Amino acid sequence: EPEVTQTPSHQVTQMGQEVILRCVPISNHLYFYWYRQILGQKVEFLVSFYNNEISEKSEIFDDQFSVERPDGSNFTLKIRSTKLEDSAMYFCASEGGAGYGYTFGSGTRLTVV
């Protein structure tokens, strides 16, 4: 069964550093999403992406964050100047449209120290 792949599975970074989280969505999917889950809390929406542009973003997704589809396969989330409160599990998801399902990646655990 097709999978959404995320790398790395775990990243530790120093406060103030930039991180890039990578996702490879399912190849024929057109809609891409990033979510995050702070430890002990529910999963929250960050941003959705379609046709090479952001279609919706949450209040959390401020100027510190950016997303990009640098080539035909990768979908990245960049966090500039990380803060301690950015420590969370970050999930990528892709959707192929009606009937084609919504698939989550296994997540990247980001720890900011």
Add this chain to the structure above:
Amino acid sequence: KNEVEQSPQNLTAQEGEFITINCSYSVGISALHWLQQHPGGGIVSLFMLSSGKKKHGRLIATINIQEKHSSLHITASHPRDSAVYICAVAKTSYDKVIFGPGTSLSVIP
């Protein structure tokens, strides 16, 4: 008020018991997802429903669109079913998913 609620918040069951987890939502939806999250943190999709009932192995998911309610049932529960089960809804196709708070299930041998 949260758009997606789940009950119970925590559930402990003996191996072999029949388990039901409930989800209620307050918005119109195009689809409802049941997801499983193990202690390692990864999310696994169990079901995506827009009507009726789906079954996969020992898992059954039902949805009542009129009542804005869904249930996830686990028959003959097993310790490996121990995980957090999350209900999540999408208001339309090609839309973000709104997550419930999750139900933490522990199945004791």
